[in-house]
Amino acid sequence: MKVIILLVLSILSFQVYAQDRYVCHKDGAERTVEVVYSQPGSKVPCEVKYTKPDSNKILWSANHEVGYCETKAKQFVLKLGGFGWSCSDVNDKAAQPLGE
Secondary structure (H helix, E strand, C coil): CHHHHHHHHHHHHHHHCCCCEEEEEECCEEEEEEEEECCCCCCCCEEEEEEECCEEEEEEEECCCCCHHHHHHHHHHHHHHHCCCEEEECCCCCCCCECC
16 A cells, blocks of 8 residues: 555656656757756756756756746757757647757
C-alpha cells in the first residue's frame, strides 16, 4: 500500500513540476531548452536549462518574477531558430515548429 501511495505521489509531483520544454534539431544533433520549477505548484523559483549531449547549463533563473523563465526560454528557442535549428514545443502537441 505504501508503494502505491508513493508511486501516485511521485506521478502527481511530476505533473506539478510540468515545465515548458522545447526540443531542437539540426543536422542530426539535438538540444533541449526547458523551464524547471523548484517548488510544486509555484512558477518561481525557476531556471532555464539548456541541454546538449555532453553538457547541461543553466542560462537564466528567477526567484520572484513569474513568467521570466518562460519568456527567456522562448526567446532563446527563437534565437536557435535563427541559427538554423528546428525547435518544437513538446508540451503542445498541436504546436507548429518554432524558430524557423
